[in-house]
Amino acid sequence: xxxxxxxxxxxxxxxxxxxxxxxxxxxxxxxxxxxxxxxxxxxxxxxxxxxxxxxxxxxxxxxxxxxxxxxxxxxxxxxxxxxxxxxxxxxxxxxxxxxxxxxxxxxxxxxxxxxxx
Amino acid sequence: xxxxxxxxxxxxxxxxxxxxxxxxxxxxxxxxxxxxxxxxxxxxxxxxxxxxxxxxxxxxxxxxxxxxxxxxxxxxxxxxxxxxxxxxxxxxxxxxxxxxxxxxxxxxxxxxxxxxxxxxxxxxxxxxxxxxxxxxxxxxxxxxxxxxx
Numbered sequence: 001x002x003x004x005x006x007x008x009x010x011x012x013x014x015x016x017x018x019x020x021x022x023x024x025x026x027x028x029x030x031x032x033x034x035x036x037x038x039x040x041x042x043x044x045x046x047x048x049x050x051x052x053x054x055x056x057x058x059x060x061x062x063x064x065x066x067x068x069x070x071x072x073x074x075x076x077x078x079x080x081x082x083x084x085x086x087x088x089x090x091x092x093x094x095x096x097x098x099x100x101x102x103x104x105x106x107x108x109x110x111x112x113x114x115x116x117x
Numbered sequence: 118x119x120x121x122x123x124x125x126x127x128x129x130x131x132x133x134x135x136x137x138x139x140x141x142x143x144x145x146x147x148x149x150x151x152x153x154x155x156x157x158x159x160x161x162x163x164x165x166x167x168x169x170x171x172x173x174x175x176x177x178x179x180x181x182x183x184x185x186x187x188x189x190x191x192x193x194x195x196x197x198x199x200x201x202x203x204x205x206x207x208x209x210x211x212x213x214x215x216x217x218x219x220x221x222x223x224x225x226x227x228x229x230x231x232x233x234x235x236x237x238x239x240x241x242x243x244x245x246x247x248x249x250x251x252x253x254x255x256x257x258x259x260x261x262x263x264x265x266x
Contacts, residue, residue: 056182115124
């Protein structure tokens with residue numbers, strides 16, 4: 001808590017928002033990638049599916065790139081049913097994340113598309 | 118550990134083009150397998166004649182590992198007796214969990230051995246096999262769904 005109290009919360013929010021904007025732009029350009037959840041004031045995370053690549057396989061490939069995402073139904077099965085998808089991959093961004101890591105995420109997704117395509 | 122040890126060509130091929138995929142009607146046994154942690158779900162249907170698996174097909178959705186494992190399994194056990202199929206189940210189970218297990222004589226199923234380096238993915242590969250085991254050991258017509266949890 002002492003650590004968090006020392007942080008400039010506006011600066012943290014600005015950084016997370018910038019990461020979210022950058023990730024949204026980078027991922028939206030990947031063919032077959034569908035972002036799930038696009039509320040205007042959402043927190044710094046992107047949940048998505050990639051056509052032809054199951055989220056668990058995607059998670060394993062990204063793991064090999066040093067990128068940790070959560071995959072699965074996120075304990076939100078009714079929402080998965082609503083969107084008619086079995087699972088998603090979800091990347092979240094915080095004050096310690098960098099733009100370079102988002103580039104690595106995008107590169108890992110491209111590699112998974114090649115592997116399973 | 119390299120990714121291509123997990124996702125070998127055989128696995129990728131059977132994921133892209135699953136064999137024996139689709140309904141089987143009529144069937145002598147129909148069992149559902151479900152992994153609630155990840156959402157993988159499959160239905161396995163068998164025809165049994167003279168104590169042998171004369172036909173077997175599967176449907177469902179899951180990751181590449183679970184789809185490929187089910188596809189490879191249906192190819193491997195078709196024409197086998199119940200006892201032979203159960204022996205294969207035991208051997209594959211050892212292959213997935215025991216570093217000392219040997220993959221000789223397992224043919225294409227040996228491609229599944231890369232999974233044991235990824236403990237989180239072992240259940241993906243074993244779901245269809247547990248479902249098969251349940252189908253073969255059941256005596257009545259009603260067979261309870263198989264869950265990996």
